[in-house]
Amino acid sequence: MVVKFDVDLNEPLVFQVGHLGEAYDEWVHQPIVSKEGPRFFANDNLEFLTRTKWWVIPLVWLPVVCWLVYVAMQRGLTPAQAAAAVVSGIVLWSLMEYSLHRFLFHIKTQSYWANTMHYLLHGCHHKHPMDALRLVFPPAATAILCIPFWSLIRLFSTPYIAPALFGGVLLGYVMYDTTHYYLHHGQPSTGVPKKLKKYHLNHHFRSQTKGFGITSSLWDHVFGTYPQPKVVR
Template sequence: MVKQAFAVDLNKPLVWQVGHLGEAYDEWVHQPIVTKESPRFFHNGALEFLTRTPWWMIPLVWLPVAWWFVSSSLNYTDIISPYHVAAATAAGVLGWTLLEYSLHRFVFHMRTNGYWGNTVHYLFHGCHHKHPMDNLRLVFPPAAATLVLVPVWNLMKLILPDCYAPAFTGGILVGYVMYDCTHYYLHHGKPIQGLTHDLKRYHMNHHFKLQDMGFGITSTFWDRVFGTLPPTKPAKKSN
């Protein structure tokens, strides 16, 4: 256990405090506070506003953008058929699942101990682990998501033909919308049985028990592939 020399005052804006935790940050941020209250991040009202995003903003903002990308590929129907556009879009959705896993495991769960590393980590993901039921900081603000989308789009233009790159990118955005809406539901919905019930239990296990495993949100597929699937409890022996 790392000795915590700095104490965060939860009654004051948090973002500029957490960096001072140094090596104690990782332990602090993984001690969740389970409340629906939304802590204040910044003194500045404009910055504070940008950190709060209701879940319905995600489909509202990104589904039209996804359609614009897909329709851009439909402009190439003299080269490819609509079926090929649909296939590229579906491939983008599947590609998102790998991106979802990779970002969550290697970026959002990166260990930091310096002032700016802790601060940036807290803004992108640490705040979600500290306050997992904060419903206004559960989905990604559009401005932050744009920081990921721009390099992804530029990469797709480099590695894919012009007719396929927009549809594939649109599929990635559709996958992202599915991810963020699913993530919100896993925290605030109350599924009784079935797939969503299993996913909720799986994700809550990631938050409250094994935070270095179970990085998939919409599925457990990549956790199975890369060996980060949480272990199941051994069966009880019968007498």
């Protein structure tokens, strides 16, 4: 006999959600729209590490972007070449943004540890989409994720181009995280920002298997995952 597990929202969530098993995917995609975020861990130090204010992202990473571009120019790139590499990095990030969101953040899980890791990575955002302190990635987690991406860029580009290219990727990431925060907590009334907000909230509340871009819907159009407009009858 299989006993259904119920998550107690008044208790730390991270080590509970794994017990949901196959029911996790359905549970995590039933959002609780509240600005009050849940507690993740009983340990105060671990809990602190899960919370990040949006302005920390540009504060930490924009100086790194500038330093990387400076290193590339010190190695011989002209300003025009460095700018081209940065723009290429932003485009590369946009594809990574789409791919990570579609194939990693929305992977189906059912084992205890897979559910737990998915909840920490992205599931918590779908369960509590208005939790302002968990909308952006903590810098420590981003630094760890940077290691394999930096290694790949070094492998497939030259020592002159790699720093500026990676700087562009990081700049794309900063644009992604700050845009993502704005789409949830900003109130755009016209133009592109309003369309992006509608497009992203559609992903959360109507069609969670479509609309994987954040800063742009480009790759959704390319790969056929752009959500169809709601038909009014």
